[in-house]
Amino acid sequence: MACEELEALRLGLMNVLGSEDESVRQHAEQELGDDLSGPIEALSEAGSLSDIQRHLDAALVDLEEEVAAADPEAEEYDYLRGRLVAVRSAERSVARLADQGESLLDGFGEAHHTLHEAFPVDG
Numbered sequence: 681m682a683c684e685e686l687e688a689l690r691l692g693l694m695n696v697l698g699s700e701d702e703s704v705r706q707h708a709e710q711e712l713g714d715d716l717s718g719p720i721e722a723l724s725e726a727g728s729l730s731d732i733q734r735h736l737d738a739a740l741v742d743l744e745e746e747v748a749a750a751d752p753e754a755e756e757y758d759y760l761r762g763r764l765v766a767v768r769s770a771e772r773s774v775a776r777l778a779d780q781g782e783s784l785l786d787g788f789g790e791a792h793h794t795l796h797e798a799f800p801v802d803g
Contacts, residue, residue: 683763684761692732718739719735722735733771741766
């Protein structure tokens, strides 16, 4: 059983961050296999942080449904629940990354404004 959500998230983040580590990409793609569809495929192909958040949320909903439908006595049940915890944690990490990015943008805007206040440009 693969951690599809986490591997797809890694690929999506690699896309967004411009990572060119082919060994990591190949490993993630190998874990996912050829039969991609739905939110996992969309997450692996994400091109922006907002795409990642949206597709990760959809993948999480699917995983929650899978856990809810699973037999608690089944051998893979604990793994599924662990996977759910890991994906929820990843979702919070991505949210923090998005918040930090927005804060960074705000800071650059404030720096730009302060620069123009200190050194007005007639235009």
